[in-house]
Amino acid sequence: MTMTYEEFKAQRLSIDMTRGKPAPEQLDLSQALIDDVGQAGYRSRDGIDCRNYGHVLGLPEARELGAQLLGLPADQVVAAGNSSLELMHDALAFAMLRGTAQGEPWARTADVAFLCPVPGYDRHFAICEALGIRMIAVPTNDDGPDMERVEALVAADPAIKGIWCTPLYGNPTGAIYSHETVRRLARMRAAAPDFFLLWDDAYRFHHLTQERYATPDIVAACTEAGHPDRALVFASTSKVTFGGGGLAFLASSPGNIDWWQRCVSVRTIGPDKLNQLRHVHHLRDRAGLERLMQRHRAILQPKFEALDASLRALLGDVPGVSWTKPKGGYFVSLFVPDGHAKRTVELAAQAGVVLTPAGAAFPYRVDPRDRHLRIAPSCPSPAQIELAALAIGLSLRRALEEGARGAR
Amino acid sequence: MTMTYEEFKAQRLSIDMTRGKPAPEQLDLSQALIDDVGQAGYRSRDGIDCRNYGHVLGLPEARELGAQLLGLPADQVVAAGNSSLELMHDALAFAMLRGTAQGEPWARTADVAFLCPVPGYDRHFAICEALGIRMIAVPTNDDGPDMERVEALVAADPAIKGIWCTPLYGNPTGAIYSHETVRRLARMRAAAPDFFLLWDDAYRFHHLTQERYATPDIVAACTEAGHPDRALVFASTSKVTFGGGGLAFLASSPGNIDWWQRCVSVRTIGPDKLNQLRHVHHLRDRAGLERLMQRHRAILQPKFEALDASLRALLGDVPGVSWTKPKGGYFVSLFVPDGHAKRTVELAAQAGVVLTPAGAAFPYRVDPRDRHLRIAPSCPSPAQIELAALAIGLSLRRALEEGARGAR
Numbered sequence: 001m002t003m004t005y006e007e008f009k010a011q012r013l014s015i016d017m018t019r020g021k022p023a024p025e026q027l028d029l030s031q032a033l034i035d036d037v038g039q040a041g042y043r044s045r046d047g048i049d050c051r052n053y054g055h056v057l058g059l060p061e062a063r064e065l066g067a068q069l070l071g072l073p074a075d076q077v078v079a080a081g082n083s084s085l086e087l088m089h090d091a092l093a094f095a096m097l098r099g100t101a102q103g104e105p106w107a108r109t110a111d112v113a114f115l116c117p118v119p120g121y122d123r124h125f126a127i128c129e130a131l132g133i134r135m136i137a138v139p140t141n142d143d144g145p146d147m148e149r150v151e152a153l154v155a156a157d158p159a160i161k162g163i164w165c166t167p168l169y170g171n172p173t174g175a176i177y178s179h180e181t182v183r184r185l186a187r188m189r190a191a192a193p194d195f196f197l198l199w200d201d202a203y204r205f206h207h208l209t210q211e212r213y214a215t216p217d218i219v220a221a222c223t224e225a226g227h228p229d230r231a232l233v234f235a236s237t238s239k240v241t242f243g244g245g246g247l248a249f250l251a252s253s254p255g256n257i258d259w260w261q262r263c264v265s266v267r268t269i270g271p272d273k274l275n276q277l278r279h280v281h282h283l284r285d286r287a288g289l290e291r292l293m294q295r296h297r298a299i300l301q302p303k304f305e306a307l308d309a310s311l312r313a314l315l316g317d318v319p320g321v322s323w324t325k326p327k328g329g330y331f332v333s334l335f336v337p338d339g340h341a342k343r344t345v346e347l348a349a350q351a352g353v354v355l356t357p358a359g360a361a362f363p364y365r366v367d368p369r370d371r372h373l374r375i376a377p378s379c380p381s382p383a384q385i386e387l388a389a390l391a392i393g394l395s396l397r398r399a400l401e402e403g404a405r406g407a408r
Numbered sequence: 409m410t411m412t413y414e415e416f417k418a419q420r421l422s423i424d425m426t427r428g429k430p431a432p433e434q435l436d437l438s439q440a441l442i443d444d445v446g447q448a449g450y451r452s453r454d455g456i457d458c459r460n461y462g463h464v465l466g467l468p469e470a471r472e473l474g475a476q477l478l479g480l481p482a483d484q485v486v487a488a489g490n491s492s493l494e495l496m497h498d499a500l501a502f503a504m505l506r507g508t509a510q511g512e513p514w515a516r517t518a519d520v521a522f523l524c525p526v527p528g529y530d531r532h533f534a535i536c537e538a539l540g541i542r543m544i545a546v547p548t549n550d551d552g553p554d555m556e557r558v559e560a561l562v563a564a565d566p567a568i569k570g571i572w573c574t575p576l577y578g579n580p581t582g583a584i585y586s587h588e589t590v591r592r593l594a595r596m597r598a599a600a601p602d603f604f605l606l607w608d609d610a611y612r613f614h615h616l617t618q619e620r621y622a623t624p625d626i627v628a629a630c631t632e633a634g635h636p637d638r639a640l641v642f643a644s645t646s647k648v649t650f651g652g653g654g655l656a657f658l659a660s661s662p663g664n665i666d667w668w669q670r671c672v673s674v675r676t677i678g679p680d681k682l683n684q685l686r687h688v689h690h691l692r693d694r695a696g697l698e699r700l701m702q703r704h705r706a707i708l709q710p711k712f713e714a715l716d717a718s719l720r721a722l723l724g725d726v727p728g729v730s731w732t733k734p735k736g737g738y739f740v741s742l743f744v745p746d747g748h749a750k751r752t753v754e755l756a757a758q759a760g761v762v763l764t765p766a767g768a769a770f771p772y773r774v775d776p777r778d779r780h781l782r783i784a785p786s787c788p789s790p791a792q793i794e795l796a797a798l799a800i801g802l803s804l805r806r807a808l809e810e811g812a813r814g815a816r
Contacts, residue, residue: 019461027450027459034682037445042435051435053427053651081489082680089675093501097515097539105540107505107515123674130674131505132513243461245682266531266538267497272490272683274442274653 005351005394013352017388020171020330021379022243022296029295030241033282040281042274050273056265057257062276066249068286069204070235071217077251078260081271084236084248088198089127091232091250094263095161095196096131101229101259103194106161107132114198115153115163117145119333119361119372121171121200124164128363135363136160140173144181151188154195162196167215169203172361172374173333174326177215186221186230197222199233203329205293206239208301213327219252228253237279239330240289240296247279306382307332307375307389314393321396323375333361334373334392340399341370347395353388413759413802421760425796428579428738429787430651430704437703438649441690448689450682458681464673465665470684474657476694477612478641479625485659486668489679492644492656496606497535499640499658502671503569503604504539509637509667511602514569515540522606523561523571525553527741527769527780529579529608532572536771543771544568548581552589559596562603570604575623577611580769580782581741582734585623594629594638605630605639611737612643613701616709621735627660636661645687647738648697648704655687714790715740715783715797722801729804731783741769742781742800748807749778755803761796 042050045061057063058079067074080087094100096107106112113134116125120140128135136153139146145163154160165185167177177185185197199218207213222230229252237246250260283289308325311334315321320337336344341358348355356374359365375392377385450458453469465471466487475482488495502508504515514520521542524533528548536543544561547554553571562568573593575585585593593605607626615621630638637660645654658668691697716733719742723729728745744752749766756763764782767775781800785793 021461024457024460027457030459034450035446038443042442049432049435051438051650051652052432053429053646055652083676086676093505096505097501123677126674130671238461242459242682244459244463244678245680263538266534268491268494269531270652272653272680274650275680275683 003390003394005347005398008391008394009351011352013387013391015353015380015384015388015391017376017380018354018356019379020239020376022239023299023379026296026299026378027242029292030282033241033245033278036281037278040278042277044273044277048273050277053269055270055273056268057261058271059273059276059280061280062247062273065280065283065285066235066247066251069289070201070233070249070251072219072251076219076254076257077249078257079271079276080248080250082244082246082248082275083238084200084202084234084250085123087234087248087250088124088200090264090267091196091198091260092127092131092133094260095194098263100194100196101255109159111159112161113157113159115145115150115160116363117164118363119172119367119374120164121166122356122360122365124198124200125363133161134159137363140170140175142175143178144175147181147184151184155189155191158191160190161192161194162198165197165199166203167199167201167218168213169206169326169329171202171329172331174324174329174331176213176327179216182216182218182221186218186227187225195230197231199231201233201235202239204235205289206330207293207297207328208304209327211327223253229255232256237283240292241279241282245275247276300378303377303380303382303385304332306385307377310386310389311393314389315396318397318400330376330378332375332377334375336371336373336396337400338369338371340396340403341367341373343399343402344373344392344396347398348391351391351395353391355392411798411802413755413806416799416802417759419760421795421799423761423788423792423796423799425784425788426762426764427787428647428784430647431707431787434704434707434786435650437700438690441649441653441686444689445686448686450685452681452685456681458685461677463678463681464676465669466679467681467684467688469688470655470681473688473691473693474643474655474659477697478609478643478657478659480627480659484627484662484665485657486665487679487684488656488658490644490652490654490656490683491646492608492610492642492658493531495642495656495658496532496608498672498675499604499606499668500535500539500541502668503602506671508602508604509663517567519567520569521565521567523553523558523568524771525572526771527580527775527782528572529574530764530768530773532606532608533771541569542567545771548578548583550583551586552583555589555592559592563597563599566599568598569600569602570606573605573607574611575607575609575626576621577614577734577737579610579737580739582732582737582739584621584735587624590624590626590629594626594635595633603638607639607641609641609643610647613697614647614738615701615705615736616712617735619735631661637663640664645691648700649687649690653683655684708786711785711788711790711793712740714793715785718794718797719801722797723804726805726808738784738786740783740785742783744779744781744804745808746777746779748804748811749775749781751807751810752781752800752804755806756799759799759803761799763800
């Protein structure tokens with residue numbers, strides 16, 4: 001390494017690596033969403049005045065677009081506002097207060113729990129914590145959650161009402177669920193009759209390689225396995241068009257869509273159909289979206305490669321250090337020797353590089369081995385990523401030195 | 409009357425008078441929101457990229473616009489998505505599952521109740537019913553809810569966690585809360601320490617006469633009375649710009665805004681700031697909004713006058729029949745002799761005019777005297793309104809004849 005930690009710190013840099021935000025040049029790819037608004041107008045294909053109230057499950061052509069993207073019939077797809085996180089939150093809030101299609105309100109029982117494959121998405125865990133849902137961590141392998149553990153827990157405990165699933169290019173490890181994992185999740189026996197798979201398909205089209213990975217249709221798999229209402233599928237265009245102004249989708253069984261309509265009709269008279277109309281005008285269809293995603297990939301892939309190359313140069317020789325090389329998605333997981341993640345984040349912050357807090361990818365923000373870091377390379381430039389990787393490398397080495405001194 | 413019920417029915421008309429939707433010509437008033445999108449762009453005044461994630465409480469200039477409209481500091485105003493109904497639902501869902509700024513989750517107690525001034529807004533009552541909040545009806549006078557009843561109930565019962573308030577041009581009676589009513593709501597003793605006024609200021613700028621009525625600032629009144637966190641104020645531009653694509657606002661004490669931020673940050677990374685930016689560009693300020701509302705009034709006032717004139721001509725001589733002549737808002741309440749509202753709605757439907765279901769303005773959809781009808785004249789044309797009034801008049805007379813025959 002050509003620079004010491006102190007020398008890096010003396011540069012007084014300020015780089016934010018905390019969140020998986022699209023870069024401005026990615027947002028520019030959908031400039032037509034702003035420029036072509038006049039062309040999109042306000043009349044839907046069927047003559048619906050998108051300016052006015054109504055259509056609580058979304059504009060028909062937006063639901064059809066979602067159906068193409070998710071491979072389900074349009075009447076099993078809801079097109080909503082700008083955030084799938086909202087839909088996930090509301091699904092659990094509705095289940096707590098109103099019950100699912102199958103059962104009574106979860107809030108009436110003393111204990112409600114969810115399985116949380118780790119490392120996982122911090123915002124999933126924050127929803128559980130806020131709504132009073134107990135979290136049970138289960139390990140994630142390269143092909144999805146540890147299914148032995150999942151099956152044993154879910155079969156035994158009726159308090160376990162669901163599991164968070166990020167089937168493709170999962171946040172933050174990039175795991176891709178195998179066909180076998182999907183099949184077992186659909187088929188496993190659940191002690192709770194209203195057990196849910198909260199299927200966050202956030203990175204369905206976010207490939208970083210030539211190969212377009214795909215996971216099996218979970219709604220079909222659940223239906224075949226005799227659990228038609230088990231899966232709630234979430235997706236959005238937040239990282240396709242605009243992070244703050246995309247469309248979110250919910251897809252599930254007809255029974256769950258009826259349940260959702262019953263619940264959400266009390267909350268709203270309808271989503272912003274004008275933004276839905278603009279999105280349909282801009283993306284057109286699945287092929288249109290896939291063309292756009294290739295342009296995203298051209299921006300993102302060099303950033304992931306810059307990060308990987310830097311980490312290899314800086315940390316390739318350090319025992320006990322490894323990192324993921326995801327085939328899609330937005331994140332890299334860096335695993336450091338046990339007990340050194342928090343200190344590395346602290347030292348990086350002192351050197352001007354803000355990382356996601358260590359532990360964020362775990363329930364209650366506690367990584368029991370204190371060894372996982374989430375790196376989000378989408379927003380910074382490749383040059384900034386190299387600097388951030390340098391900061392991480394120097395901070396980790398410093399943390400290991402401190403540890404070694406402490407152990408002496 | 410120049411026509412019989414049977415003759416009217418034979419025309420086979422189809423008129424929908426159910427909901428308070430803006431008319432297309434009202435939506436046209438904000439065409440600039442669609443046409444000028446390019447001009448509004450995506451950069452906020454402070455350089456925020458509105459396309460990306462963030463700003464969970466809204467774009468600063470959208471919060472400032474809300475502050476001007478609601479007469480409160482911008483840091484006490486949240487600018488959100490397209491629906492204040494969503495904010496009301498979520499406020500109660502958060503209180504149920506997470507507790508208010510003052511107390512523990514309401515869902516942990518066996519009984520949670522709300523006072524519902526009647527006739528009131530059906531969607532308020534639907535939220536309570538869905539979330540398992542028991543509703544207690546209290547009568548509405550011309551100057552607001554019956555405060556003797558409200559004070560006695562709220563002081564006595566800690567299960568009563570709040571009251572729905574529509575302070576100005578209330579849905580559906582057009583009631584305007586007096587200064588005295590506002591003062592008493594702010595000052596009254598509540599057995600529940602976390603008692604809320606859910607203050608739905610939906611028609612704050614929706615005048616139908618020259619006189620611009622206004623109700624006192626409830627947040628200030630509550631603060632003066634030593635109950636700073638009592639009022640949650642809701643408003644939106646749904647009937648200013650677009651019903652399906654406006655901005656909603658929440659305003660309250662600093663303590664409640666902190667609470668809201670804590671709760672809503674778990675649900676979303678931020679609202680659609682592009683639509684907020686477009687709205688600021690379009691409305692500019694309170695004066696801009698008020699100019700726009702004068703143009704709405706020019707469209708709406710003749711419709712309310714046509715309804716009033718028709719009802720006078722058709723029902724002016726029928727004993728026990730009265731109706732409101734609102735000075736603002738979107739609705740007219742028609743009171744018919746006890747026991748005849750449901751049948752009138754049925755007969756009108758059979759004659760091709762769909763009215764809001766009788767009882768809709770009451771908790772659990774039951775009008776104990778079966779005498780109230782809500783009429784929504786905003787969307788139909790004046791000619792349709794005259795036809796609808798004719799249908800209502802003929803249907804009510806037929807219902808009264810049937811009643812008289814039955815009583816014989």
